[in-house]
Amino acid sequence: MQRPDWAPETIDVERPSVARMYDYYLGGSHNFAVDRAAAQAMVAAVPEAPLMAQANRAFLRRAVQFLCEAGIRQFLDIGSGIPTVGNVHEIAQRHAPDSRVVYVDVDPVAVAHSREILAGNESATVVQEDLRHPERILAHPDVRAMIDFSQPVAVLIVAVLHFVGEHDRPAEVLRTLRAALAPGSYLVLSQASDDGRSEAERAEAQKVYQRTDNPLWVRSRAELTAFFDGFELVEPGVVWVPQWRPETPDSAEDAERAVFLGGVGRLGG
Amino acid sequence: MxxxxxxxxxxxxxxxxxxxxxxxxxxxxxxxxxxxxxxxxxxxxxxxxxxxxxxxxxxxxxxxxxxxxxxxxxxxxxxxxxxxxxxxxxxxxxxxxxxxxxxxxxxxxxxxxxxxxxxxxxxxxxxxxxxxxxAIRRAALIARADAERALRASEARFRHQATHDPLTDLPNRTLFAERLAAVCTAHRDDVHRVGLCFLDIDRFKRINDSYGHQIGDRALVAAAHRLSRAVEPHLVARLGGDAFMILVERSTGTGDVVAVAESALAALAEPVLVGGHDVTVTASVGVVERQVAGTTPDDLWRAAGSTLHWAKSAGGAGWALYDAERDNREQARQALSAAIPGGLERGEFYLDYQPLTSLQDGSVLGVEALVRWQHPQLGVLRPDSFIGLAEETGLIVPLGSWVLAEACREAVGWSAATGEPPYVSVNLAVRQLRRPDLVQEVCSLLRHTGLPPNRLQLEITESMMMSGAEEPVRTLRALADLGVRIAIDDFGTGYSNLAYLRDLPVTELKVAGEFVRGLRAPEAADERILASLVSLAHALDLTVTAEGVETVGQAERLRAIGCDAGQGWHFGRPAPADHILARLR
Structure with a gap:
């Protein structure tokens, strides 16, 4: 008999997970040998990989800090991964304890781990969903229970979009999300870019991520900027992530080595 | 510090x-x-x-x-x-x-x-x-356990969907068949007995027709729930439509299963209030109960189906118990009926003829064609063993056509030493008469064989005329217009409505043999009836043939009454055409 389409998939920890690889880059130990092997192969291809992850994480922290100061109290972090240090809810709830955070990830292990971490936190939750199905995320009862879409929300899609290929229509995904947001909401995006990379580096990085469930789709600055359609980019626009509102001037040096481009947009109206 | x-x-x-x-x-x-x-x-x-x-x-x-x-x-x-x-x-x-x-x-x-x-x-x-x-190992374990639990739940849900009826949530045919098969494989000793109750709601279509399908469905759901409660712990499955099957896994005898059938009927007897309507249903149940050893699920299933059919044909609102003898009889009939087309194809049918003899001069006026089946296993079969079946199944149409064609084909070659050769009289079934192309069929038969129309007689029964339908009457008129003789067979045994004698193009009445048998006693009531019939027929310009004439005495009485012709053992048993024709030369 044929399995119906609502039957869940099984967990395969024999394949590297991008969430756990990312944790490894950040110095965490929430990973398995298979993840470390894949991450090390990535580092061999792109030696800056750990730096990229750190820079990206720091961008997330600064962006959330900015959003808190802008008065945002609701966060939807899609593709949150393994909740390593410096989670959105830690930053946001330190700033304003009533901040509500929903994490969304497709990786069931990441979701299980997040659930453990969030146990007892009534203002934060995690749901297992796929960025490629924004309508399911928006309709999820746990999302709707935590987030009031008539009020501004910050949607964070950080270090995830490069796993969404054109065939999965990322622009449409973002349009669907935008349509659900109240004026004054924010969109935070960052993703890997091949601006200024050599052909060889690109090919090798691609190869590493082909081994995971998530091949890599790098994009140019123009392409990432286009994803902010309908939003007004806040200063300084779409830049290498270390250049986005750096804390100290020298921390933005060699910014393009971070490989990630990022930006924050505000929904006007 | x-x-x-x-x-x-x-x-x-x-x-x-x-x-x-x-x-x-x-x-x-x-x-x-x-x-x-x-x-x-x-x-x-x-x-x-x-x-x-x-x-x-x-x-x-x-x-x-x-x-x-x-x-x-x-x-x-x-x-x-x-x-x-x-x-x-x-x-x-x-x-x-x-x-x-x-x-x-x-x-x-x-x-x-x-x-x-x-x-x-x-x-x-x-x-x-x-x-x-x-922490990550624990998360992986939790995720895997969650996924497996979800998978099991979805499989259980899928399994439930695959084995249950979506309307009533009762087990469906699949689950029932599984359980029955399990029972039949598990207990192949000489102790275990098993029973089935095949239940079908009587005339359920009427409920759908009068209240609509929505009410019908709700009535079904209510009936299903009552049923399963009434016969607990026995398995009740909905087979589809308004048919249910109950499995009695450990029966100690027929009484156990009949009791289940009665509980089921009692549970359905109470009217159910659905959408403001008091819906009352009755049901029929076919009950089968037997030892597990020596039977199979298929046997049980089929026996329950036949038995349900008996309960239905007995008028419904009750149960019937399986009867092996009756079932064998019906199966044999069924097999015989199924063999008719093959028999026709292989030429296993042939015709005998019985003379219709003039009571005036002893000449053979006509012969009645009687179909025989040379069955490869059962030997020669007479029409009473297969015509009824053929009529039920509609096979009478090809069989009747064959008889008609064969009779015409044989009759055209007949000759008489003196005068006209005898006509051939062929029985026509009601289904044949209702076919719009019968006239066409007879027409082309006569044309192809060259048989003069007045040498063909078609025998119809009185009951055929009772339907009051226009179409058969028109067909008969068209046949009569061709010059074909029309006889009413077995006259006097049905509702002898004299009105149609006035309207129909009938040429002859064949009076049923039971009036002739009553002729032994002089001045008996039967003789007076026969005498009246004959004079009535003659008044209407019809000839009268008496059937079942067995003795010379009967023949004498009939001639005295004025009856035109006789048929029966006294004048000759059914025999192949050449035997009869030999008498003509």
Whole structure:
């Protein structure tokens, strides 16, 4: 008999997970040998990989800090991964304890781990969903229970979009999300870019991520900027992530080595 | 703090990061991801610097301070090999100088403090690594357990959907068949008995027709729930439509299963209120009960189906019990009926003829064609063993056509020594008469064989005329117009409606044999009826043939009454055409 389409998939920890690889880059130990092997192969291809992850994480922290100061109290972090240090809810709830955070990830292990971490936190939750199905995320009862879409929300899609290929229509995904947001909401995006990379580096990085469930789709600055359609980019626009509102001037040096481009947009109206 | 003031003054308050803390923070930048702003980092490191300085100033040197600082670094996520290296380096190079710590044994104290920091750091880092490994492993286990639970739940749901009826949520045919098969394979000894009740709601279509399908469905659901409650713990399945099957797994005898059938019928007898309508249903149940050994699910299923059919044909609202003899009889009939088309194809049918003899001069006026079946296993079969079946199944149409064609084909070759050769009389079934192309068929038969129309007689029964339908009457008129003779067979046994005799183009009445049998006693009622019939027929210009004439006495009485012709053993039994024709020459 044929399995119906609502039957869940099984967990395969024999394949590297991008969430756990990312944790490894950040110095965490929430990973398995298979993840470390894949991450090390990535580092061999792109030696800056750990730096990229750190820079990206720091961008997330600064962006959330900015959003808190802008008065945002609701966060939807899609593709949150393994909740390593410096989670959105830690930053946001330190700033304003009533901040509500929903994490969304497709990786069931990441979701299980997040659930453990969030146990007892009534203002934060995690749901297992796929960025490629924004309508399911928006309709999820746990999302709707935590987030009031008539009020501004910050949607964070950080270090995830490069796993969404054109065939999965990322622009449409973002349009669907935008349509659900109240004026004054924010969109935070960052993703890997091949601006200024050599052909060889690109090919090798691609190869590493082909081994995971998530091949890599790098994009140019123009392409990432286009994803902010309908939003007004806040200063300084779409830049290498270390250049986005750096804390100290020298921390933005060699910014393009971070490989990630990022930006924050505000929904006007 | 303690007594050791030998290494300089403590700084005034914690406050702003000093030169050393700033240098330390700079050294740590980029060693790993730090979940804090640079300012927060400097503040943290200033606090740790103060602890280190205090330790170096204190006598005796408290190595636990080094452990504490290292542990706090790791807890603050400053937790990489590089961070340790830079920390050791910056402390060794700058701490004493930046904080202006002076003591004789400072180099010795510094070495021991750094060793304590490195030890504490490695220990904390190892614990952290182990904790994280454990956490991710646990998450993987939980995720896998969740996925498996979800999978099992979905499989259970899928299995439920595959084995249950969506409307009533009762088990469906699949589940029932599984259970029945399990019962039949598990208990092949001579002890276990099993029973089935095949239940079908009587005329359920009427409920749908009068209240609509929605009410019909709700009535079905209500009936299903009552049923399963009434016969608990026996398995009740909905087979589809308004048919249900009950499995009695451990029967001790027929009585057990009949009791289940009666409970089921009683449960359905109460009217059910659905959508403001009092819906009352009755049902029929076919009950089968037998030893498990020696039967199969298919046998049981089929027997239950036949038995349900008996209950239905007995008028419904009750149960019937399986009867092997009756079933065998019906199966044999069924098999015989199924063999008719093949028999026709293989030429297993043939015709015998029985003379219709003039009572005036003993001449053979006509012969009645009687179909025989030379069955390969059963021998020669007479029409009474298969015509009824053929009529039920509609096979009478091809069979009747064959008889008609064969009779015409044979009759055309007949000749008489003197006068007209006899006509051939063929029985026509009601289904044949209702076919719109019968006239066409007869027409072309006559044309192809060359048989004169007046040498063909078609016998119809009275009951055929009782339907009051226009069409058969029109067909008969058309046939009569061709010149074909029309006879009413078995006259006097049905509702002998005289009105149709006036309207129909009938040429002859064949009076049923039972009137003839009553002719033994002189002046009997039958003789007076026959006499009246004959005079009535003659008044209408019809001839009368008496059937079942067996004795010379009967023949004499019939002639005296004025009957035109006789048929029966007295005049000749049915025989092949040449036997009959031999008498004509």
């Amino acid at each position: 303690g007594s050791g003031d030998s290494v300089g003054e403590p700084p005034d308050g914690p406050a702003r990061p000093g030169a050393f803390a700033r240098a330390w923070a700079k050294a740590l930048a980029g060693t790993s991801y730090l979940p804090m702003t640079h300012a927060q980092l400097e503040t943290l490191l200033q606090r740790l610097t103060d602890q280190l300085a205090a330790a170096l100033r204190t006598e005796p040197l408290d190595l636990r301070a080094g452990h504490r600082v290292a542990t706090e670094l790791v807890a603050s996520h400053i937790a990489s090999a590089e961070a340790l290296g830079r920390t050791v380096e910056v402390i060794q190079l700058r701490l004493v100088r930046d904080l202006d710590l002076v003591a004789d044994d400072i180099a010795d104290r510094m070495a021991r403090l750094l060793a304590a920091i490195a030890t504490g750091y490695a220990r904390a880092l190892r614990d952290r690594t182990l904790d994280e490994q454990e």
